[in-house]
Amino acid sequence: MSPKAVNPAGGDRVVLVASAGANEPRPVLTEAARKILLDAANSGNASPQGSGNSSVALVSAADGADSREIVLTPRRADGSLEHGLQRPSLIERNVQAVADAVAATVAARPGLDLLGGIDAAVRGVAPGRLVVVSSGLSTAGAFDLRQVGWDAQPATVADQLAAKNALPHLENWHVLFTGIGSVAGAQPPLPGPAHDKLLQYWQAICARAKAAGCDFDDKRVAAQPPLATVATPVVPVPGVTSVAGPAGRISTTVSDSALGFTGDSAVLSPGALELLRALAGSITAAGRSDAVIVRGYAADPPGSTVAGRQALADLRARVVSDALREAGVRQPVDAAGVGTQPGRTAMAGGRFDETAAAAMRRVEITY
Structure with a gap:
């Protein structure tokens, strides 16, 4: 996957990566993810005039098939910052545009290389907030759960990925994972121990990648049918x-x-x-x-x-x-x-x- 050509000057950057495969529900934003976007939209780092230095959300499919840039900073028609009564509604409109873009993301390639998708999404972007909307059930690239299984030590897995230079570049990024373990289609649901191990794998990977923070939002959202139809491998789970x-x-x-x-x-x-x-x-x-x-x-x-x-x-x-x-x-x-x-x-x-x-x-x- 090629890095994005993004000018990171001015404003805040929120990068959102959605795997959006056929074996997981349609990606949606949780309230925690929305708050990150709201905070960015309200950031004081944007330029007062319409010079292009605005807070921006960058929405990417994990397989690199699609990417979109959505401005979060509310501005008037002349480009100046909106501070009036319309500001809250304009911010909500911009955040909803991001939510719609995430929900419309569709995997176009078989398999999920979530490590590669994360790395491609953040390259060339000044460190900020990263939201990963995914089941976390990676089936391609260096971290293929079908090969790793459920009995490995998370720290050992992260060290092995680091030795292969397969970790994403997350230095100074604050990462929020949502939807970990949420499945659909032919992917079997995860029993408690497998779900816990999946969280531990991603915690260890995120920490080993030197992220500034790694948070996991377990809040459940209403499951919607996936849009993707491309064949997706199933990760076997015990029991x-x-x-x-x-x-x-x-x-x-x-x-x-x-x-x-x-x-x-x-x-x-x-x-x-x-x-x-x-x-x-x-x-x-x-x-x-x-x-x-x-x-x-x-x-x-x-x-x-x-x-x-x-x-x-x-x-x-x-x-x-x-x-x-x-x-x-x-x-x-x-x-x-x-x-x-x-x-x-x-x-x-x-x-x-x-x-x-x-x-x-x-x-x-x-x-």
């Missing part, structure tokens, strides 16, 4: 798989380990509730009106009965469907238990295999 089926419907299987179900339990763990909130966002972003199908499954431990396993599977399906509704799913939900899947058993050689049983305890959600 959750998603498969695209006929007519574009997605079937997501959430394992016992991700839901927290054990033995005859139908109680969701706190981490499972967070995962299901993320899945609800994917369901909303899919924009479909047909019913969400939830099916529960149970293992067959010694002493269990067909009726008991059916009741447990029903309860697990209802618990998950209730959590999805609470998280904002408005489509009809068809929840039911399958019991023990025909042809599967956790009994091997007359002994109960807990590993096999854990694989049998799961819930499948199709939307």
Whole structure:
């Protein structure tokens, strides 16, 4: 990606990078990101007259396919600074123009090289504020999560990237990440431990890149369907798989380990509730009106009965469907238990295999 040709003289610069892929919701600005833009629009660093020295927002697609420059400083028709009654409305108009530009950003290339996209966006620009609107699930370049996995040490990953000269140039930049872990399409939602590790990776990368500050905005926003249609790789996550089926419907299987179900339990763990909130966002972003199908499954431990396993599977399906509704799913939900899947058993050689049983305890959600 080639650096931008931007004259950084005068005013403040806010750089916004959006990945906007097919496997994440349409990018939107959080209130924290909007405040950064408002502060820049109100900056005293702009020239009093219309000399071009204004605060500016630079909006870029992470894959370099699109970039826009939007002036934030409110000015009158003669170019002088606006200090009158219209100032707040003009600033809001300019900030909304940035929000619209971010929402209209669309990935045009397969894969996400977020490190490269960040570096290209800030090169040639005087350090200021950087807003990264992305799931953070990088699948290209030096930081490919499909290769890094979920068990690496974040500091080690950052050191390895530094040794390859693959880190973005963030010296003196104040960085805000938004949307980390927010997914859509065929990308499985992240269980709590994977989401936490993703944050740790980006924290370590940002710090190792010598940024002046690295903040993460976890505030959830209403998920909108992605605009991108280019094929996007999926990052595997532990305990959750998603498969695209006929007519574009997605079937997501959430394992016992991700839901927290054990033995005859139908109680969701706190981490499972967070995962299901993320899945609800994917369901909303899919924009479909047909019913969400939830099916529960149970293992067959010694002493269990067909009726008991059916009741447990029903309860697990209802618990998950209730959590999805609470998280904002408005489509009809068809929840039911399958019991023990025909042809599967956790009994091997007359002994109960807990590993096999854990694989049998799961819930499948199709939307």
